[in-house]
Amino acid sequence: MSTDDLPLHTHKHSLRIPFNRLFALIYWCAILALLYHHTHSLLHSTTLTSFFITLSLLISDSILAFLNIATQAFRMNPLYRKEFPENLKRVLRKSDLPALDVFICTADPYKEPPMNVVNTALSVMAYDYPTEKLSVYVSDDGGSALTLFAFVEAAKFARHWLPFCRENNIVERCPEAFFETDHSRFFEAENIEVMYQGMKARVENVIERGKVDVEYITGERESQVFSKWSDGFTRQNHPTIIQVLLDSSKERDITGNAMPNLIYVSREKSRTSEHNFKAGALNVLIRVSAAMTNAPIVLTIDCDMYSNDAQTPYRALCYLLDPKLGSKLGYVQFPQRFRGINKNDIYACELKRLFVINAEGMDGVLGPNYVGTGCFFNRRVFFGGPSQLLSPEIPELAPYNVVDKLIQSTEVMELAHTVAACNYEKNTDWGWKIGVRYGSLVEDYFTGYQLQCEGWKAIFCNPARAAFYGDAPINLVDVINQTKRWTIGLLEVTFSKYSPITFGIRAMGPIMGLSYAHYSFWPIWSIPITIYAFLPQLALLNGITIFPKVSEKWFILYVFLFLGAYTQDFLDFVVEGGTFPRWWNDQRMWMVRSLSSFLFGSIEYLLKSLGISTHGFNVTSKVLDEDQSKRYEQGTMEFGVPSPMFVPLTMAALLNLAAFSWGHVGAFRGSNDLEGLFLQMFIAGFGIVNCIPIYEAIVSRSDKGRIPTKTTLVSLFLALALCVGAYVSLRN
Numbered sequence: 001m002s003t004d005d006l007p008l009h010t011h012k013h014s015l016r017i018p019f020n021r022l023f024a025l026i027y028w029c030a031i032l033a034l035l036y037h038h039t040h041s042l043l044h045s046t047t048l049t050s051f052f053i054t055l056s057l058l059i060s061d062s063i064l065a066f067l068n069i070a071t072q073a074f075r076m077n078p079l080y081r082k083e084f085p086e087n088l089k090r091v092l093r094k095s096d097l098p099a100l101d102v103f104i105c106t107a108d109p110y111k112e113p114p115m116n117v118v119n120t121a122l123s124v125m126a127y128d129y130p131t132e133k134l135s136v137y138v139s140d141d142g143g144s145a146l147t148l149f150a151f152v153e154a155a156k157f158a159r160h161w162l163p164f165c166r167e168n169n170i171v172e173r174c175p176e177a178f179f180e181t182d183h184s185r186f187f188e189a190e191n192i193e194v195m196y197q198g199m200k201a202r203v204e205n206v207i208e209r210g211k212v213d214v215e216y217i218t219g220e221r222e223s224q225v226f227s228k229w230s231d232g233f234t235r236q237n238h239p240t241i242i243q244v245l246l247d248s249s250k251e252r253d254i255t256g257n258a259m260p261n262l263i264y265v266s267r268e269k270s271r272t273s274e275h276n277f278k279a280g281a282l283n284v285l286i287r288v289s290a291a292m293t294n295a296p297i298v299l300t301i302d303c304d305m306y307s308n309d310a311q312t313p314y315r316a317l318c319y320l321l322d323p324k325l326g327s328k329l330g331y332v333q334f335p336q337r338f339r340g341i342n343k344n345d346i347y348a349c350e351l352k353r354l355f356v357i358n359a360e361g362m363d364g365v366l367g368p369n370y371v372g373t374g375c376f377f378n379r380r381v382f383f384g385g386p387s388q389l390l391s392p393e394i395p396e397l398a399p400y401n402v403v404d405k406l407i408q409s410t411e412v413m414e415l416a417h418t419v420a421a422c423n424y425e426k427n428t429d430w431g432w433k434i435g436v437r438y439g440s441l442v443e444d445y446f447t448g449y450q451l452q453c454e455g456w457k458a459i460f461c462n463p464a465r466a467a468f469y470g471d472a473p474i475n476l477v478d479v480i481n482q483t484k485r486w487t488i489g490l491l492e493v494t495f496s497k498y499s500p501i502t503f504g505i506r507a508m509g510p511i512m513g514l515s516y517a518h519y520s521f522w523p524i525w526s527i528p529i530t531i532y533a534f535l536p537q538l539a540l541l542n543g544i545t546i547f548p549k550v551s552e553k554w555f556i557l558y559v560f561l562f563l564g565a566y567t568q569d570f571l572d573f574v575v576e577g578g579t580f581p582r583w584w585n586d587q588r589m590w591m592v593r594s595l596s597s598f599l600f601g602s603i604e605y606l607l608k609s610l611g612i613s614t615h616g617f618n619v620t621s622k623v624l625d626e627d628q629s630k631r632y633e634q635g636t637m638e639f640g641v642p643s644p645m646f647v648p649l650t651m652a653a654l655l656n657l658a659a660f661s662w663g664h665v666g667a668f669r670g671s672n673d674l675e676g677l678f679l680q681m682f683i684a685g686f687g688i689v690n691c692i693p694i695y696e697a698i699v700s701r702s703d704k705g706r707i708p709t710k711t712t713l714v715s716l717f718l719a720l721a722l723c724v725g726a727y728v729s730l731r732n
């Protein structure tokens, strides 16, 4: 049977494309008119004050204009795909399926509970895929015996879990998620649950004690393994540990079926060499897996995600094995989707735009960016562009090399240890031309970008049933710290020789280049948002009009630009199944991120590039505090810890309130020109509505998540100082 009768996938273009393009054109004319208006006013400004005010507006609106073009890039050709895994199974025999290596990264047993990591691993080990072709590699940058212990336990449990899932055709193959559902109809479920809970109790107990006690170690082999954690072994300084926990060629489950390979890897660490965070960890896994199995398909997944659909590999293979897509297909990216987000997503962590809407937009051109997890790669992409194969320094690591030795043989184990050493990459192309790329804290973005510049294409696969589910941060500090790390990483790309705006546009054309620029320039949102959060308000407090009057024709332009951008953003959001409250919170968080993460991230980037400070990969905590979880469920924002990043936010909240009130006072007294100040009043009012959670957190809350008094006082003081400064300079 040919694949023509049984298609592997289809796609359709969005019906909104012509409208989007037309609207972009109209909107652009409006932007040009606005920039003309500002330039004209600038040239005709009569006082120094009005000159600086107009200049600020010109700068912020030029930035908004640029960011707008970059956003329009996603709207030029969105594409929706559908694949038919059942057809793949019909045209392909089981024996023809390619082998699959899965990489799971973890970095800290206290921020990333090993039980979660184990659940991630079990969910992919239970893929509905020939087990002898499946290998799961776990990279532990925390170098923790506790994590290894959890995996020793998981290997034992998997012998029961895998056949249980297979025989009962279980849909939820992540144990934790499965036991949360009603499972009374499965005959053996109770037994399995007892086993699972036993394992969980042992693992959690070991974590609580902080070490693996002898009573938990069974047999000579295990005690040998754990003896590697000798004195002097620290997270930053330790030898390589590679432990084959399950060997497919030897191990069977309780029904006699082969088990997948399960391999624990903690690469060598020393204080004197660079480790390059997750990018370095992934490169070690690429090499270690090359030595052991060298599967042509590689799946990367973070330890805070799990597989939610056992058919996912077939979906990815519908594309990766399709000869019609040619040999240029580099990777198939699934969206990050999250479980446990509260009803209205108060921290906008769903990031629908980033993970779905924009990905569909890029899919219509050359393919989505890589988002670090839930991505199936053709192993070949890590070794140069489609038409330029770069050979690694040793032939065993080359993408098409066939491993013909047992994974536990001395040669293979020796090679695996060699390539996991911390000095191995010295004087090689790893991280620069080969493998996952170094030089940015957003290694995912940077790597996908470089691969696409090299000529690789990508595909966005977004099935109705989520392929993967992950955890999103559930308190504000974690959210803004995460975005701050991204900010630093993105700026590292913006100001490198690979800047999307120059290099990217040249390599991939304007639409892809602008799409990537949209991300790399995210942080500059902080400039217009900061200006609009403070300048109109300070002017309002001083009775100075800075925008056109309601009766002027330029006023209509402002209304059109504001409503146009907001409405289009809203439509994009609801078409993808978003709700109004979620969209509202999304736009609010965008301002919050701009005044905190983007602002402070840019400063830290600056300090980092001046060599004044170093900023590492600060892993997001995945541990849930009960009180916090409760407040999160209720949709209350969590400010709790005193962070300087809350100061600009609080200042903006106070200032907008003051300006809005003072504006009203002026109006009642008749001293204000209401027509002229209308837009400023509107902006302050809009600011206030967005700041409601901040006022609540200052005034009406007594829980631990309220804004610390110190933060409020510092912000109040600085806001007053700003007012005095404005009074002195604006009234001259």
Ligand SMILES: O=c1ccn([C@@H]2O[C@H](COP(=O)(O)OP(=O)(O)O[C@H]3O[C@H](CO)[C@@H](O)[C@H](O)[C@H]3O)[C@@H](O)[C@H]2O)c(=O)[nH]1
Residues within 6 Å of the ligand: 105, 106, 107, 108, 112, 139, 141, 276, 277, 278, 281, 301, 302, 303, 304, 371, 372, 373, 441, 442, 443, 444, 482, 485, 486, 489, 617, 618, 619, 620, 621
């Ligand atoms: O030195 C490190 C630091 C992190 N990680 C792993 O990297 C992953 C992502 O870390 P996390 O703290 O969850 O960061 P997020 O901001 O949630 O992750 C997003 O952003 C990262 C880039 O900043 C990408 O790597 C991720 O895939 C993407 O989901 C986790 O599995 C970590 O264990 C390591 O393996 N080694």
Ligand SMILES: [Mn+2]
Residues within 6 Å of the ligand: 302, 304, 620
């Ligand atoms: Mn994460």
